[in-house]
Amino acid sequence: MKKLMALIDGSVYSRSVCDHAAWVSRRTGAEVELFHVLGRRDVASSTADFSGSLDADARDTLLAELAELDEQKSRFAQRRGRLILDEARKRLEEDGVREAAVKLRHGDVVETVQEFEKDADLIVIGKRGEAADFATLHLGSNLERVVRASQRPVLVAARAFQPIGRILVAFDGGPSALKAINYIAESDLFKGLHCTLLTVGPETDENRRRLEDAAHQLRAAGLETEHAILPGQADSVIADKVASDKIDLVVMGAYGHSRIRNLIIGSTTTEMIRSCKVPILLFR
Amino acid sequence: MTDDFASRLKTEWFGNIRNDVLAGLVVALALIPEAIAFSIIAGVDPKVGLYASFSIAVLVAITGGRPGMISAATAATAVLMVTLVKDHGLQYLLAATVLAGVLQIGAGLLKLGYAMRFVSKSVMTGFVNALAILIFMAQLPELTNVPWLTYVMVAGGLAIIYLLPRLTKAVPSPLICILVLTAISLYFGLELRTVGDMGELPSTLPVFMLPDVPLNLETFMIILPYSAAVAVVGLLESLMTASIVDDLTDTRSDKNRECVGQGVANVATGFIGGMAGCAMIGQSVINVKSGGRGRLSCFCAGVFLLFMIVVLGDWVAIIPMAALVAIMIMVSIGTFNWGSLANLKTHPRSSSIVMLATVIFVVATHNLAIGVLVGVLLSGIFFAWKISQIFRVTSTLSADGTHRTYTVEGQVFFASADDFLAAFDFKEVLDKVTIDLSRAHIWDISSVAAIDMAVLKFRREGAKVDLIGMNEASETIVDRLALHDKPGALERLMGH
Numbered sequence: 001m002k003k004l005m006a007l008i009d010g011s012v013y014s015r016s017v018c019d020h021a022a023w024v025s026r027r028t029g030a031e032v033e034l035f036h037v038l039g040r041r042d043v044a045s046s047t048a049d050f051s052g053s054l055d056a057d058a059r060d061t062l063l064a065e066l067a068e069l070d071e072q073k074s075r076f077a078q079r080r081g082r083l084i085l086d087e088a089r090k091r092l093e094e095d096g097v098r099e100a101a102v103k104l105r106h107g108d109v110v111e112t113v114q115e116f117e118k119d120a121d122l123i124v125i126g127k128r129g130e131a132a133d134f135a136t137l138h139l140g141s142n143l144e145r146v147v148r149a150s151q152r153p154v155l156v157a158a159r160a161f162q163p164i165g166r167i168l169v170a171f172d173g174g175p176s177a178l179k180a181i182n183y184i185a186e187s188d189l190f191k192g193l194h195c196t197l198l199t200v201g202p203e204t205d206e207n208r209r210r211l212e213d214a215a216h217q218l219r220a221a222g223l224e225t226e227h228a229i230l231p232g233q234a235d236s237v238i239a240d241k242v243a244s245d246k247i248d249l250v251v252m253g254a255y256g257h258s259r260i261r262n263l264i265i266g267s268t269t270t271e272m273i274r275s276c277k278v279p280i281l282l283f284r
Numbered sequence: 285m286t287d288d289f290a291s292r293l294k295t296e297w298f299g300n301i302r303n304d305v306l307a308g309l310v311v312a313l314a315l316i317p318e319a320i321a322f323s324i325i326a327g328v329d330p331k332v333g334l335y336a337s338f339s340i341a342v343l344v345a346i347t348g349g350r351p352g353m354i355s356a357a358t359a360a361t362a363v364l365m366v367t368l369v370k371d372h373g374l375q376y377l378l379a380a381t382v383l384a385g386v387l388q389i390g391a392g393l394l395k396l397g398y399a400m401r402f403v404s405k406s407v408m409t410g411f412v413n414a415l416a417i418l419i420f421m422a423q424l425p426e427l428t429n430v431p432w433l434t435y436v437m438v439a440g441g442l443a444i445i446y447l448l449p450r451l452t453k454a455v456p457s458p459l460i461c462i463l464v465l466t467a468i469s470l471y472f473g474l475e476l477r478t479v480g481d482m483g484e485l486p487s488t489l490p491v492f493m494l495p496d497v498p499l500n501l502e503t504f505m506i507i508l509p510y511s512a513a514v515a516v517v518g519l520l521e522s523l524m525t526a527s528i529v530d531d532l533t534d535t536r537s538d539k540n541r542e543c544v545g546q547g548v549a550n551v552a553t554g555f556i557g558g559m560a561g562c563a564m565i566g567q568s569v570i571n572v573k574s575g576g577r578g579r580l581s582c583f584c585a586g587v588f589l590l591f592m593i594v595v596l597g598d599w600v601a602i603i604p605m606a607a608l609v610a611i612m613i614m615v616s617i618g619t620f621n622w623g624s625l626a627n628l629k630t631h632p633r634s635s636s637i638v639m640l641a642t643v644i645f646v647v648a649t650h651n652l653a654i655g656v657l658v659g660v661l662l663s664g665i666f667f668a669w670k671i672s673q674i675f676r677v678t679s680t681l682s683a684d685g686t687h688r689t690y691t692v693e694g695q696v697f698f699a700s701a702d703d704f705l706a707a708f709d710f711k712e713v714l715d716k717v718t719i720d721l722s723r724a725h726i727w728d729i730s731s732v733a734a735i736d737m738a739v740l741k742f743r744r745e746g747a748k749v750d751l752i753g754m755n756e757a758s759e760t761i762v763d764r765l766a767l768h769d770k771p772g773a774l775e776r777l778m779g780h
């Protein structure tokens with residue numbers, strides 16, 4: 001792996017994103033590039049003048065006034081962005097990553113990811129963002145957009161980093177799951193880790209054969225691997241397994257279905273990210 | 285794609301709810317006197333302008349391309365329809381409104397919004413200055429041959445409008461002006477003209493009705509010139525206002541969607557008995573100043589306006605005209621670009637002439653479309669003249685004196701074709717002439733004809749002529765149109 005993109009926003013997850021990025025970097029030697037995106041101003045500054053009157057040359061005065069307010073705002077946002085990035089870089093240094101590039105960008109997170117992911121092999125993002133509401137377990141608004149838009153695997157950082165020894169692969173035999181298996185077999189990232197392959201669903205010959213093929217591929221790559229097929233609802237079964245087996249990282253395919261379908265029946269991926277307390281590596 | 289659309293829709297409508305609603309209220313309060321005043325300009329009942337302002341504001345909020353911009357019945361379109369109302373009556377105005385809307389939808393679908401690029405900054409400045417002058421002139425009938433008390437009232441109104449914001453910016457000062465002047469005139473029982481004297485005010489919600497005009501070619505020919513002018517002026521002011529709001533809010537807008545939106549709003553407005561309108565520069569500035577940014581602000585302005593009119597109709601009727609006149613003077617002062625007067629000294633003379641010509645033609649004809657047309661033509665001519673100055677022909681004679689090389693630099697087109705021909709000395713006796721066009725561009729038929737003429741004239745004098753260094757675009761037009769390289773060249777050229 002050559003390079004990874006770490007997206008930070010100044011929330012409590014930023015530290016954890018750095019720690020996860022550092023873990024990947026230490027294992028694979030990948031360069032870390034830290035990104036902070038200053039969101040587009042959806043609503044420009046406002047003067048709160050309800051006098052409803054038009055002075056001579058009202059347009060020009062108003063334009064000057066609004067431009068000045070916007071300038072102050074974006075200066076502030078820039079300063080804050082640099083502080084966040086500096087802090088993140090320091091954190092990475094403490095974690096043993098010597099060189100980290102930082103990038104402060106204007107615009108939309110998804111656009112930034114699409115622009116820069118060509119050079120990157122992995123994207124690290126926090127489970128929740130700045131505006132996160134922990135009580136309701138809402139996920140960060142940008143998370144799903146980034147995962148859907150990105151061509152790269154996305155590592156979703158949990159609230160705090162825990163050393164990773166055991167991983168669980170949620171295996172449904174679909175194309176993104178196969179992609180995940182190939183990735184695990186080939187990448188340095190997973191060397192020496194214990195791997196559990198889990199298929200949730202009926203115990204059919206087809207399921208068993210596919211699962212064993214995958215397990216075989218991982219063993220051939222030198223990973224200690226066990227596998228199981230369990231009946232039930234995917235998100236709850238996986239969450240139970242994560243808890244009982246003390247799994248440190250879940251790998252799974254993401255958002256296989258359209259938004260329309262998700263709107264009606266809900267998304268397994270979103271449920272999984274929400275209910276698991278461990279980091280999750282998503283493949284599309 | 286669908287997701288982006290949904291989230292954009294959400295931001296445009298509900299990204300700024302509190303400020304949009306408040307700004308909508310401020311704008312609605314300012315729209316009432318304007319809508320009434322513009323109806324009076326057009327010579328129709330106040331309710332025609334009030335219904336129009338409601339329906340245009342609400343529909344453009346939904347269909348327009350520039351969130352945060354205010355559209356309603358406007359002075360720019362009202363002044364165009366004066367003679368139509370006078371000669372043919374209200375029903376023809378409604379029909380003309382519908383047709384103007386249809387033309388605007390067509391313009392939007394044909395993406396004529398891009399044609400705005402030909403309207404230069406000077407023409408736009410001329411447009412707003414002319415508009416301000418027209419609004420002010422429309423107030424003159426209320427200020428001539430009236431009791432002296434009217435002047436006192438108007439002056440008092442202006443004082444309130446301009447001085448109150450220095451004390452507080454929390455309440456709209458035009459509203460206070462209306463309240464105070466109405467209270468004074470009621471208390472002292474002053475004999476002043478009121479809004480009620482100007483015609484019927486709405487007491488119900490607008491209803492759908494077809495304009496009562498014969499559907500034939502004759503009607504069409506009567507309303508077409510008015511509709512065309514209204515469509516053009518409406519789009520011009522709307523697109524110009526859209527760029528102003530773009531600048532103020534540092535965001536972008538969809539100009540072609542705006543054209544269609546204005547058209548849809550006008551078509552619907554004609555069918556509920558309203559007059560044509562467009563975006564309003566002054567109101568949009570007020571909206572932005574009050575914090576309005578989204579579609580909700582224009583929508584709320586329309587809804588509040590109708591609500592207030594239907595509920596408070598009886599009270600609106602007793603507002604003295606003096607209060608309205610004061611507000612319209614404020615609008616006219618606020619619309620006029622005062623900086624442009626100082627710029628007359630410093631800006632290039634050609635752009636000042638364009639600006640002044642636009643103003644003069646509008647004020648003379650009361651038709652903003654004509655003024656803009658004159659302005660655009662003038663700026664085109666000035667531009668062509670300027671470009672034609674960037675043109676030079678130099679030449680060198682070979683050592684033996686038999687071969688001259690002419691080097692042409694710059695743009696060869698209709699305005700510089702004469703200079704091009706004049707640069708050659710046909711009297712000189714030469715064996716060979718080379719015309720080097722590598723630093724020139726051949727634009728049109730006039731320049732190709734000039735080249736033809738030069739080549740043939742040299743040939744007649746017995747010189748051999750080479751054209752070299754034409755760039756690809758020039759070569760294409762010369763190959764297609766030139767005659768000198770085709771048989772019988774001279775005869776055909778002379779036949780031109």
